[in-house]
Amino acid sequence: MEYLDFELPIKELEEQYQKACAIGQESEVDVTATCKQIEKRLNETKKDIYKNLTAWQRVQLSRHPNRPYTLDYINAICGSTFLELHGDRNVKDDKAMIGGLGKIGDQSFMFVGQQKGYNTKTRQYRNFGMANPEGYRKALRLMKSAEKFGIPVVTFVDTPGAYPGLEAEERGQGEAIARNILEMTRLKVPIIVVIIGEGASGGALGIGVGDKVLMLENTWYSVISPESCSSILWRSWEFKEKAAEALKLTAKDMKKQKLIDEIVKEPLGGAHSDRDKTFETVKNSIVEAYDEFKNLSPKELIDKRMEKYSSMGVFKG
Structure with a gap:
């Protein structure tokens, strides 16, 4: 431990x-x-x-090395029913973005999420959970397949950001994320987003548009990480705690600003302190969220989703 x-x-x-x-x-x-x-x-x-807990301490908990990652949740929730699907049919298979079909009870879901590694070797293999453009294009391909067969989508967000490398920019990182955001706003099946760790920048937004956005208690969701914010504003990482408070990135802050829909309670000590309880809570939250939207027509779903995101950031003087 x-x-x-x-x-x-x-x-x-x-x-x-x-x-x-x-x-x-x-x-x-x-x-x-x-x-x-x-x-x-x-x-x-x-x-x-x-x-x-302070905002910075919650950021630290969200990065805890023992914290469960996307595949841990999927394997615990779906068991042997999960079938991983690979490739964007264009460049290659991005190991930082995983996805596939799985079942909760008798209901099929298309699961998509960023996957981090457990040790140095697997972290390099998974590119530290930072997806390239082909990762976002793979995610979109899977979501479009789900739409074709009327299967709801569940996304797990856990990334320090989209990969900022030169080759990623050459292959259209910004366009891939923007395309995902556009297509997710008009997807004709329910989308449930679960923020299970770090929700940083466009890397999180690329799979973060949903009818129901759930956020685990000790996670964060922001346009920039506290360290990067500190280095830009104060030219030093020493002010990361101050930056974390100022960014209002915790689940409580996000709920207050109406940027997420629900906070998922974690066991005392964080998600890693009682994994089984965390998996069960997340599973129940996904089922409840799906029950809320399963009877809506595609038009009602899209209209409701568009209205939800259009009203964000609106202030009355």
Whole structure:
């Protein structure tokens, strides 16, 4: 288990608890009362820390190395029914963007999402979750296939941004993302977006247009990362915490601004602290969201979606 800086008091108490329990097992000393006392302090410390998280601390939690990624959610939700589909039929298969068909109960869904790696080797293989233009074109191809067969779309957003390399720009990174946004606004099937980690910049928007946008509690969604914002405004990464607060990028801020529809509660300690519970909560949220839109006609769906996004950013003087 890896701990973030602000989680160190929890680490200390957990180590004390384990030592106390070990003493009880290895000797005849009764340490039950001590263990209960440490456990009580541990629970109180956890509640106190996670109840008062700053914007930057939520950003850190969204990047936690043990946090579940897109394929973890899909495999847990769909099991053996998931069939991954590859390639954009133009350039190549982008490993940072994955997608395919899967079932929740008897209902088929087209799943699309950014996939990060678990270690150095897989992170390079997945390009750190940063998709190239062919990744967004693959996503669009899959969404268009879903539309053809009347299958709802679920997207999982978790990216530090679209890949900013020279070759990505040469192949039309901006156009690919813009095309996805345009086509998703008029897709004739329900689209459910789930932000499961980092939702940065156009990289997130490329698969982020939906009838229902769900956001896990300890995730962020913004036009720019706190570090990049800090380096532009203050020419240093040292002000990333200040930038995170100013950007209003947390789930609570997004809900307040009506830029997302619902916050999905995470277990105490983050999504990685109880993966099974997180998967079950996300699965139920997807099913509930689909039930809300499944009986609408394609015209009603599109009109409602267009109205939703057209009203964003409108202020009355």
